Amino acid sequence: xxxxxxxxxLRTPEQFLPSTFEDRGAAIPFTTPMFAYARVRKDYRDRLExxxxxxxxxxxxxxxxxxxxxxxxxxxxxxxxxxxxxxAKRVLNPYDMxxxxxxxxxxxxxxxxxxxxxxxxxxxxxxxxALNQLMLILRVVEETERSSAEVLTREISTPEGxxxxxxxFFSIAGTIGVKRELLDKRISELGLASYSVGTAWNPTDGxxxxxxxxxxxxxxxxxxxxxxxxxxxxxxxxxCAEIAEHTLRxxxxxxxxxxxxxxxxxxxxxxxxxRKAEIEKASGRLAWxxxxxxxxAEIWFGCQSMEVGPRxxxxxxxxQMLPLLPREELxxxxxxxxxxxxxxxxxxxxxxxxDWRTGEVDIDIVERLEALKEKLR
Amino acid sequence: xxxxxxxxxxxxxxSEKLTSVSETKFLGVxxxxxxxxxxxxxxxxxxxxxxxMDKARPRLRELKPPRPLTLTRLFCRPFEDLLHSRGPEIAQxxxxxxxxxxxxxxxxxxxxxxxDFAAELAAVSPIAPRQVLEFAERFWGHAARILADCAAxxxxxxxxxxxxxxxxxxxxxxxxxxxxxxxxxDRLADVESAFVKEGRHSLVERGLPVEGxxxxxxxxxxxxxxxxxxxxxxxxxxxTPTWRKLSAFSIAMVEDQARNFELNCGTARPDDxxxxxxxxxxxxxxxxxxxxxxxRTALERSTQGVSKMVRQxxxxxxIDAASAAIDAALPNAAGAVDVEALVAAESHARAxxxxxxxxxxxxxxxxxxxxxxxxxxxxxxxxxxxxxKMPTTSGEQDAAMAGISRxxxxxxxxxxxxxxxxxxxxxxxxxxSPTSGSAPEPVQNPQTVQPTPxxxxxxxxxxxxxxxxxxxxxxxxxxxxxxxxxxxxxxESGDEALRLFRADPLPFDLIxxxxxxxxxxxxEVCKQVRAAKSDLxxxxxxxxxxxxxxxxxxxxxxxxxxxxxxxxxxxxxxLLALMAGR
Numbered sequence: 001x002x003x004x005x006x007x008x009x010l011r012t013p014e015q016f017l018p019s020t021f022e023d024r025g026a027a028i029p030f031t032t033p034m035f036a037y038a039r040v041r042k043d044y045r046d047r048l049e050x051x052x053x054x055x056x057x058x059x060x061x062x063x064x065x066x067x068x069x070x071x072x073x074x075x076x077x078x079x080x081x082x083x084x085x086x087x088a089k090r091v092l093n094p095y096d097m098x099x100x101x102x103x104x105x106x107x108x109x110x111x112x113x114x115x116x117x118x119x120x121x122x123x124x125x126x127x128x129x130a131l132n133q134l135m136l137i138l139r140v141v142e143e144t145e146r147s148s149a150e151v152l153t154r155e156i157s158t159p160e161g162x163x164x165x166x167x168x169f170f171s172i173a174g175t176i177g178v179k180r181e182l183l184d185k186r187i188s189e190l191g192l193a194s195y196s197v198g199t200a201w202n203p204t205d206g207x208x209x210x211x212x213x214x215x216x217x218x219x220x221x222x223x224x225x226x227x228x229x230x231x232x233x234x235x236x237x238x239x240c241a242e243i244a245e246h247t248l249r250x251x252x253x254x255x256x257x258x259x260x261x262x263x264x265x266x267x268x269x270x271x272x273x274x275r276k277a278e279i280e281k282a283s284g285r286l287a288w289x290x291x292x293x294x295x296x297a298e299i300w301f302g303c304q305s306m307e308v309g310p311r312x313x314x315x316x317x318x319x320q321m322l323p324l325l326p327r328e329e330l331x332x333x334x335x336x337x338x339x340x341x342x343x344x345x346x347x348x349x350x351x352x353x354x355d356w357r358t359g360e361v362d363i364d365i366v367e368r369l370e371a372l373k374e375k376l377r
Numbered sequence: 378x379x380x381x382x383x384x385x386x387x388x389x390x391x392s393e394k395l396t397s398v399s400e401t402k403f404l405g406v407x408x409x410x411x412x413x414x415x416x417x418x419x420x421x422x423x424x425x426x427x428x429x430m431d432k433a434r435p436r437l438r439e440l441k442p443p444r445p446l447t448l449t450r451l452f453c454r455p456f457e458d459l460l461h462s463r464g465p466e467i468a469q470x471x472x473x474x475x476x477x478x479x480x481x482x483x484x485x486x487x488x489x490x491x492x493d494f495a496a497e498l499a500a501v502s503p504i505a506p507r508q509v510l511e512f513a514e515r516f517w518g519h520a521a522r523i524l525a526d527c528a529a530x531x532x533x534x535x536x537x538x539x540x541x542x543x544x545x546x547x548x549x550x551x552x553x554x555x556x557x558x559x560x561x562x563d564r565l566a567d568v569e570s571a572f573v574k575e576g577r578h579s580l581v582e583r584g585l586p587v588e589g590x591x592x593x594x595x596x597x598x599x600x601x602x603x604x605x606x607x608x609x610x611x612x613x614x615x616x617t618p619t620w621r622k623l624s625a626f627s628i629a630m631v632e633d634q635a636r637n638f639e640l641n642c643g644t645a646r647p648d649d650x651x652x653x654x655x656x657x658x659x660x661x662x663x664x665x666x667x668x669x670x671x672x673r674t675a676l677e678r679s680t681q682g683v684s685k686m687v688r689q690x691x692x693x694x695x696i697d698a699a700s701a702a703i704d705a706a707l708p709n710a711a712g713a714v715d716v717e718a719l720v721a722a723e724s725h726a727r728a729x730x731x732x733x734x735x736x737x738x739x740x741x742x743x744x745x746x747x748x749x750x751x752x753x754x755x756x757x758x759x760x761x762x763x764x765x766k767m768p769t770t771s772g773e774q775d776a777a778m779a780g781i782s783r784x785x786x787x788x789x790x791x792x793x794x795x796x797x798x799x800x801x802x803x804x805x806x807x808x809x810s811p812t813s814g815s816a817p818e819p820v821q822n823p824q825t826v827q828p829t830p831x832x833x834x835x836x837x838x839x840x841x842x843x844x845x846x847x848x849x850x851x852x853x854x855x856x857x858x859x860x861x862x863x864x865x866x867x868x869e870s871g872d873e874a875l876r877l878f879r880a881d882p883l884p885f886d887l888i889x890x891x892x893x894x895x896x897x898x899x900x901e902v903c904k905q906v907r908a909a910k911s912d913l914x915x916x917x918x919x920x921x922x923x924x925x926x927x928x929x930x931x932x933x934x935x936x937x938x939x940x941x942x943x944x945x946x947x948x949x950x951x952l953l954a955l956m957a958g959r
Contacts, residue, residue, distance in 0.1 A: 032794075074794045077785055077801050081924055103923040108782040109789075112719040115779075230506045231555035309560030309597075364652075367727070 020326050021285075025051050026097045027292035027323070029373065030082065031110055033365040034073040037295070037321035040066070042092060053320045076366060078109040093284070094291035095196060099125075105373050114373035128198065128206065133191035134162060135202050136265050137169040140187070143266040144172045176270060186272040190265060190279065197283045200259045208283070211290045212251055218297040219244035221304075225311075233312045236319055243322055244293070250325075251289045258282040292323035295372050383413060385425045395433045407433055411447070423477070448495050449480060451513050452520060455547035456540055456589065458560075458596040469622075469629035470596070475534040479524060482533050486523045494519070510551065517547035543589030549576040550593050561599040565607050573607065588619045595626055599656065602627040602664035609667065624672045627664045628679060634660055635683045642686075646721075647694050647728035654687045655735045662738070688739045695732050696741070696748050699725045699791075703752055707759045707784055719783065726752065726791035752791045756784040757800065764807055767932060769901055774929045808932045838886035838956070839864040843874040843902065844918065845894040849941075853889065853918075856945050860952065871897025875905055885913065887956070892919035892930075900933050907934040914955045918943075 025039030028050070039051045048066035064072060066087070075083060082104045085091070091100050102125075104110075105118035138152060145168070152168060155161025169187070173180040198206020205213070219241050226237035261278055262268070268275045296318050303314045391406055398406070410426050410433075453460070459470045484491055494516050501512050521544035528538040543550065556572045565573070573594055580587045591608075595601035605623050608615060615623075634657050642650065661683060665676055706715065706722030729749050736745040763777045781804060789797030840862050844850045850867050857865050866885075868874035871894055878885065888906060892899040903915050917935045919926065930938050937955050939948060 075798070076794050077789050077797045080798055080801065085924055103925070106923070107925055107928075108779055109786055111723060111786070112714065112716045112783075116716065228506055230510065231558075233555070233558050234506070307560065309558045312558035 021288040021291075022092075024288075024323070024326050026092060026094050027295075027321075028082070028086065028097060029101045029295070029369075030079045031076045031366050031369040031373075032073055032079045033369070035069070035075075035079070036365065036369055037292070039292075040086060040092065040097070048087070048090065048092075076109070078104060078107075078370075081107065081109060094287040095284070097291075101373075110370045110373050114370055117374045125207075128204065129191065129195045131204065132195040132198055132202060132206065133187065134165060135199055136187060136191055136194070138165055139199070139201065140266045140269065141165065141168045141172065143264060144175055176266070178270065183269065186269045187265075189272070189276065190268060193276070193280045194258075194262060194283055197255070197258055197286055199262050199265075208286045208290055209255070211294055212248070212255060212286075214297045215244055215248055215251070215290065215293050218293070218300055219248055221300065229308070233308070233315060236315050240296075240315070240318055240322060243324065246325060247289055247293065247323070251286060254282060254286050254289065258286065292321065296321060296323075298372055383422055385422050388413070388422060388425055388429065391429060392432065395429065395436065403433075403436060407437065408445070411445075446498065446501070446509065448491070448498055448516070449476075451498070451509075451516060452476075452480065452483075452544075454513070455517060455550045456543040456593065458593050459539075459543070469626045471536045471540060475536050475540070478534045479537060479540055482527050482537075483520055483523055486527070487519075490519060513551075514548055517544045521545040521547070539589060539592070542586040543593065545585050546576075546580050546587065546590040546593075549580050549585075549590050552576060552579075553590070553594060554597075557597075560597050562597055563599050565598060565603040570607050570611070573604070574611065574613070577613065587615070588622065591615070591619060591623060592626060595623055595630075600627075600660040600663050601630045602660065602667045605667040606663065624668055625675075627667070628672065628676050631657070631660050631664050631676070631683075632679050635680060635686070638690075639686060642690055642694070646724045647698065648724045648731060650690060650694055651728040651731040651735070654690060655731060657683065658687060658735050658738050684739060687735065688741065691732055691736060691739065691741055692744070695725070695728045696744050699729055699748050699752060700755065703755055703787060707756065707780070707787070714779065714783075722787060723790055726787050729791045730793070749791055753788055753796065756788045759784045760800070760804060764804070769904065771898065771900070771929070774900070774932070775925060778925060778928050778932070805931065808934065838862060839866070839884050841866050841868060841874060841877060841885045841888045841890075843868045843871065843888065843890040843894075843899070845869055845891060849891070849918075853948070856948055860949055870894055871899065871902045874902050878906060878909075887914045887916065887952070889916045889918060892917055892921065892926075900929070900935075903933045903935055916951060916955060 022041060025041030028035075028038055028040050030036060030038055035050065035052055037053060040048055041051065043049045043063075043065075050064045050066060050069050052062045052064060069075070069083060070080070082101060085100045085104055086097070089096065089100065091097050099122075102118040102122050105114045106122065108115040134156065138156065141152060152161065152165050156165060170180050170183065173183045176183075178186070194206075196206055197208045198204070222237050222244065223241035226234050226241055228234075229237060258279075261275070261282060268279065299314055299318060303311050306314070388410070391410070394406055395403065407430075410429055413422065413426055453476060456471055460473050460476075461470045498512060498516075501508050521541050524533070524537055524541035524544065527533045528541050553572050553576045557569050562569055573591075576590055576594075577587050580590055591604065595604045598604060601623070605620070605627060608623075634653075638650075638653050638657050641653065645653070661676075661680060665673060668676060702718075702725040703722045706718045729745060729752065732745050733742065736742045760781050763780050768774055768777055785797050785801050785804070788800055840857060842850055842853055842857070842865050844853070847869070850869070854865050854867065866877060868877055871890075874888075874890065875897065878888075888902075890899045890902050899917055899919070903917065906913060906915060911934070914936045915934070916937045916939060917930050918939055918941060919930075920941045927938055937951050939951050
């Protein structure tokens with residue numbers, strides 16, 4: 001039987017969905033148009049590979065062995081560094097990818113504004129890390145000695161106050177039966193494991209908490225816009241909103257579990273060895289769930305003042321970069337769309353990363369991708 | 378309930394409010410003015426309303442309020458792409474001033490039907506697009522019939538026939554706009570062409586005029602002449618008057634583009650100007666190609682100054698201005714970054730690269746190529762200046778590396794990615810070269826470097842271990858011992874390390890050194906060691922784990938780099954790689 005015959009059962013697009021987050025890979029913010037919105041993951045032999053959408057304007061996702069990446073397209077200098085960074089550190093999760101990407105953007109190879117934004121993001125990252133740690137310490141003190149915690153809370157904005165908070169924290173080592181050094185180590189590890197989400201009682205939201213709020217706004221905006229549109233554009237916006245909604249649903253549950261687990265840092269510290277994996281898993285899962293949504297939101301909110309036509313073009317781009325959920329996360333999702341239909345839409349409208357007249361790398365796309373870096377946190 | 382009669386004086390007072398009142402009140406005023414305008418309750422106040430609306434437009438554009446669905450707005454929807462605000466002397470498109478007389482004709486002919494439609498529309502939800510479309514199609518059909526009758530009776534404004542035809546083709550126009558929502562459509566590719574074919578076919582089948590449909594499609598294209606080109610290639614026959622209108626429309630759009638280009642010349646960024654120039658010249662060429670002899674003569678007559686204007690712009694704003702802009706962004710001394718100057722230089726660099734195609738058309742390619750070469754040479758000279766005076770302190774090194782990155786980026790934008798990558802590799806080659814003052818040599822692409830076989834770590838090697846923290850020295854020494862490095866000499870500062878090294882530089886087979894120490898830093902130690910012994914393996918230990926720091930380390934000739942805290946296995950692997958073949 002010939003493979004071209006119509007009755008040969010082909011695999012449905014659903015079967016091409018990633019099984020797990022690791023299968024989906026971590027979004028890598030390349031600026032080379034051909035690799036825009038690509039993802040990195042490990043293959044079955046533990047080697048890196050790149051997954052690329054809209055490759056040469058074709059449909060589907062293409063998997064490129066990592067060492068072949070520089071041979072396929074001339075990487076921008078920014079991407080040469082990012083490629084080396086990912087190769088050297090074997091970056092495979094959203095957390096490390098973000099830091100690697102910010103480190104490279106800081107060099108200025110994606111433009112001065114992206115460099116300034118990366119520097120600011122790294123500083124904010126460190127500041128929030130410190131703040132989160134301090135809030136955790138304060139909560140532990142509060143759990144053991146409420147009266148002194150109230151006094152300390154009032155003084156926490158000053159360096160002296162912060163020093164007193166730490167002093168009070170270490171003074172409880174004896175009370176809870178954990179050595180001072182161990183207490184220090186555990187609170188540091190807890191801070192590191194939790195700061196990307198941030199605790200619920202922190203005066204400032206952690207990065208992932210902010211991303212979740214942004215995703216909610218994105219969902220509302222896309223859904224609201226879709227209602228008033230006819231044809232493919234309306235379907236595409238609805239599809240994006242539906243994926244966002246599902247991601248929101250799971251992420252909110254993960255965040256609730258995280259917040260519940262973090263209610264008593266004292267209890268966590270006491271049994272850190274048993275609880276460590278639980279905390280790391282929750283924050284890691286949230287990072288995976290929200291990985292790739294921030295640029296989608298940036299692009300969508302960046303075109304709010306545009307007419308339907310240009311917004312429809314933006315939607316095409318979003319469709320190519322949409323972080324589809326892994327199959328194992330899809331259980332129970334009542335889809336109103338067949339992925340095959342969406343794949344058809346993608347194929348119809350997919351844009352190539354090259355100038356159609358000359359075949360040269362489209363520097364307008366590079367510029368747009370760099371502009372995204374100026375806004376990301 | 379009827380209020381007092383509206384007069385010019387009574388609404389003139391709203392003028393000030395348009396800029397001073399809150400957003401909500403402002404939108405309320407706009408709503409009120411819109412209601413007065415359509416249907417016109419007092420024709421004498423219409424000029425004043427128009428004046429107020431013109432004044433309000435900038436604020437309206439900023440606020441982007443959701444526009445309420447009105448019968449008039451729906452009426453204009455099929456031909457909105459053809460509307461323009463210029464006077465009737467512009468032969469193409471539909472002047473906005475003709476909407477009102479058309480509406481008046483509709484009202485005069487069948488006021489009752491319009492009233493019924495208005496009542497029906499009030500019950501249609503504006504966020505139910507299917508429902509709106511169903512209603513609109515009936516309304517457009519009704520309006521098209523009445524206006525066609527009026528046109529046949531030679532009533533109404535000059536473009537009445539076109540408006541009637543467009544309303545008759547509204548269903549096909551809406552279907553096209555839904556299928557191809559982009560505007561402007563940058564290229565009439567296969568997908569878009571198929572929708573044009575489909576729309577035209579549906580109108581022909583129903584015996585409806587196609588002119589309005591084709592003109593709307595042309596108006597949505599970046600280069601309307603592409604539509605003529607497609608119709609010719611697809612051998613789709615169209616009536617001569619329609620063909621003439623399409624040609625005239627294409628010419629008018631190129632003229633428009635040229636006018637806008639001229640207007641923006643003074644203020645737009647060089648790269649935006651180049652993009653516009655490229656599009657304008659491409660549109661001119663496409664339009665010229667598809668026209669007949671008469672059309673070409675008309676086009677040449679109306680656009681004879683365009684090439685000259687674009688040429689002048691390229692010469693003055695792109696080619697001549699590039700070097701000064703780039704020099705301003707790459708100062709001789711590595712100082713604070715002037716972001717504005719850098720952004721301007723990047724715009725000039727992009728403009729140079731983008732102008733290549735249009736420069737060929739205008740015979741400016743040799744000048745653009747020469748300036749591109751000059752930019753590359755300037756950037757290379759800038760990098761060479763930095764490399765020749767590589768500073769020693771950490772902060773200055775960072776600034777120097779940032780200066781190098783900026784120059785590489787300018788090359789990337791002006792010349793190309795491959796040239797910039799090659800330059801980056803050359804810079805690395807310079808750093809890895811034993812005599813860093815000599816001419817830079819290109820280094821191998823990291824992907825093509827083959828791994829060398831790892832020898833066993835030998836116990837006969839002598840190691841100099843430098844760190845100001847005794848606990849770190851102790852821990853590292855223990856790790857080295859486990860690797861059978863037993864001959865380890867410790868130094869607690871850079872000074873001491875250099876003293877030990879100078880006393881007898883030969884016996885050491887490896888130096889493991891901390892970067893940040895009081896007094897002489899690890900980088901300075903490395904620099905001095907390199908001056909005496911260029912090939913001695915030097916492992917830098919540091920808490921800095923970022924690309925920038927690694928580039929700085931490479932610049933100083935560090936052989937390998939390990940981030941604190943490191944595990945035993947990590948250190949072992951580094952040393953294995955470092956000592957390979959020694």
